[in-house]
Amino acid sequence: MADVDKKMLTQFLLRMGDNTLILGHRVSEWCGHAPVLEEDIALANTALDLIGQTQFWLGYAAEIMGDSKTADDVAFLRDVWDFRNLLLLELPNGDFGQTLMRQFLFDSYQSILLPRLMKSSDQHIAEIAEKSSKEVAYHVERSAETVVGLGDGTEESHARMQAALDRLWPYVGEMFSSDEVDAAMAAAGIAPDPATLREEYDALIGKVLAEATLSIPDSDFTHKGGRNGATHTEHLGHLLTQMQWLQRAYPGATW
Amino acid sequence: MYAQMIKSEASTEDPKQLKEFQAKIDDNIKVEPRDWMPEGYRKTLIRQIGQHAHSEIVGQLPEGNWITRAPTLERKMILLAKVQDEAGHGLYLYAAAETLGVSRDDLTEQLLSGKMKYSSIFNYPTLNWADIGAVGWLVDGAAIMNQVPLQRTSYGPYSRAMIRICKEESFHQRQGYDIMMKMAQGTETQKKMAQDALNRLWYPSLMMFGPSDAESVHSTQNMAWKIKMNTNDELRQKFVDQTVPQAQYLGLTIPDENLTWNEEKGGYDYSDPDWSEFFDVLKGNGPCNVDRLEARNKAWDDGAWVRDGLMAHAEKKRAAKTAAE
Ligand SMILES: [Fe+2]
Ligand SMILES: [Fe+2]
Numbered sequence A: 001m002a003d004v005d006k007k008m009l010t011q012f013l014l015r016m017g018d019n020t021l022i023l024g025h026r027v028s029e030w031c032g033h034a035p036v037l038e039e040d041i042a043l044a045n046t047a048l049d050l051i052g053q054t055q056f057w058l059g060y061a062a063e064i065m066g067d068s069k070t071a072d073d074v075a076f077l078r079d080v081w082d083f084r085n086l087l088l089l090e091l092p093n094g095d096f097g098q099t100l101m102r103q104f105l106f107d108s109y110q111s112i113l114l115p116r117l118m119k120s121s122d123q124h125i126a127e128i129a130e131k132s133s134k135e136v137a138y139h140v141e142r143s144a145e146t147v148v149g150l151g152d153g154t155e156e157s158h159a160r161m162q163a164a165l166d167r168l169w170p171y172v173g174e175m176f177s178s179d180e181v182d183a184a185m186a187a188a189g190i191a192p193d194p195a196t197l198r199e200e201y202d203a204l205i206g207k208v209l210a211e212a213t214l215s216i217p218d219s220d221f222t223h224k225g226g227r228n229g230a231t232h233t234e235h236l237g238h239l240l241t242q243m244q245w246l247q248r249a250y251p252g253a254t255w
Numbered sequence B: 001m002y003a004q005m006i007k008s009e010a011s012t013e014d015p016k017q018l019k020e021f022q023a024k025i026d027d028n029i030k031v032e033p034r035d036w037m038p039e040g041y042r043k044t045l046i047r048q049i050g051q052h053a054h055s056e057i058v059g060q061l062p063e064g065n066w067i068t069r070a071p072t073l074e075r076k077m078i079l080l081a082k083v084q085d086e087a088g089h090g091l092y093l094y095a096a097a098e099t100l101g102v103s104r105d106d107l108t109e110q111l112l113s114g115k116m117k118y119s120s121i122f123n124y125p126t127l128n129w130a131d132i133g134a135v136g137w138l139v140d141g142a143a144i145m146n147q148v149p150l151q152r153t154s155y156g157p158y159s160r161a162m163i164r165i166c167k168e169e170s171f172h173q174r175q176g177y178d179i180m181m182k183m184a185q186g187t188e189t190q191k192k193m194a195q196d197a198l199n200r201l202w203y204p205s206l207m208m209f210g211p212s213d214a215e216s217v218h219s220t221q222n223m224a225w226k227i228k229m230n231t232n233d234e235l236r237q238k239f240v241d242q243t244v245p246q247a248q249y250l251g252l253t254i255p256d257e258n259l260t261w262n263e264e265k266g267g268y269d270y271s272d273p274d275w276s277e278f279f280d281v282l283k284g285n286g287p288c289n290v291d292r293l294e295a296r297n298k299a300w301d302d303g304a305w306v307r308d309g310l311m312a313h314a315e316k317k318r319a320a321k322t323a324a325e
Helices: A006-028 A037-065 A071-076 A096-117 A123-151 A155-171 A180-187 A194-211 A235-243 A245-249 B015-026 B039-058 B060-064 B073-098 B104-112 B129-150 B156-184 B188-207 B217-224 B232-250 B275-285 B289-302 B304-324
Strands: B260-262 B267-269
Touching: A006 A037, A006 A071, A006 A096, A006 A180, A006 A235, A006 B073, A037 A071, A037 A096, A037 A123, A037 B073, A071 A245, A071 B073, A096 A123, A096 A155, A096 A194, A123 A155, A123 A194, A123 B304, A155 B304, A235 A245, B039 B060, B039 B073, B039 B104, B039 B156, B039 B217, B039 B289, B060 B073, B060 B129, B060 B289, B073 B104, B073 B156, B104 B289, B129 B156, B129 B188, B129 B232, B156 B188, B156 B232, B188 B232, B188 B275, B232 B267, B275 B289, B289 B304
Parallel strands: none
Antiparallel strands: B260 B267
């Protein structure tokens, strides 16, 4: 593995693992409440994949953190300011359209990032990316298909999908806002600078959203503060109160 | 059991045809969708398979209640996979019902309006994490008691659905027992959770088999048709006999002072559940009936625009394809 500051590498791994953990949590909230049985199954499956990926990313992060920490410690015993997920992923689900639009916006990002990570100079990261990439390819295919179906469906479904895109668009830019962690990862050949992925991303979502007859909002304003932990939304704290409750209420128990 | 107190429908067909049909069932020849069948057989099966399917669907709710609070990543994954399996069971069963000439949407409407029932067990709440263990251990366990024999049921599509489902259910039961084991061997509080779960879910689990039906005409007819394979009391006894040693192994106490081994019958004597409570739950007065139906209705109503949108899109695509040809 290339020589790299362990703290920086940990930050990178937390970004990866917190993204899948927090989105996995949000998606799992749909369980039993989806519009149609096939969607119940598909959403549970997506959440399952995301939590599985989380175990890899946070497992590796825990290993580097030392003190015989586990992925569970990292997931269940950190507070809001330690989380490094994108703001987009901690937002409440909204309606089914907003949930699927968010899924599509994130799946698209992952589908571009993971093939790059498969060539990471860090063998462990390359392996995790390899393991996740099939799932991600399937997720983006499915979420893109649903966005197109609903965008180009009825008048109501179109209006709802446009509203979802408008609502979420200000959170997209954060995926590409690089900082010193990204610079260090890029320099060590561990991960690409996300800013370099934007063009490919815009092309991918542009094509799908056009087919969905949806318009990308004419604004490049971006909310930030998730991937560096500086300013999360108010929603993350509430999510953690649920997710971490048992571990916090009964410390030291084995489940 | 996911289908309770299924009333059989009388058949008014030609006695000769009925006799031939019965002979076929007695010879263990499977009835397939295109075969002739008495109207009563068809209607009774729709009721039974439909109720079973609804139970799988509503059953997602008490377990889904703990997905966001599962204590470890692994437990969260196991629970997600289980709930996903249950939705899949619903799907197979609706597909089996559809072969009898009723649509999934039709059955869904009847569930949502309260016209069709689902198993009484899912009207009880899951209140602590051990409930997720107890549901797998007891509820999936009771379901298996009924479904293993139903693999030999006379209706082909139902029998095949049961074969697929049973494999997964026994997996669920083992995972549930594994949670109970961790809880029972855990801290004092965890043990308390495990005992609390067993206390609350024991009698509702016994109710899953339904009241004694040894003398019921419906039961006799359904057993002759092989859409019911055992009496409710037989299955309940089997369940108790299997479960008591498992509880003992966990170091938990079954909440029944009258529970004793009866050497003569080679099984346990046990207390009946409170059947007036059971009938209250069937009438809609269980602790969660209103919540469950509200949740299913909300999901269906909120999802209407999604179903319509996807349908409209598929229609547009088809029209475009036809125009291009
Ligand atoms: Fe099931
Ligand atoms: Fe099950």
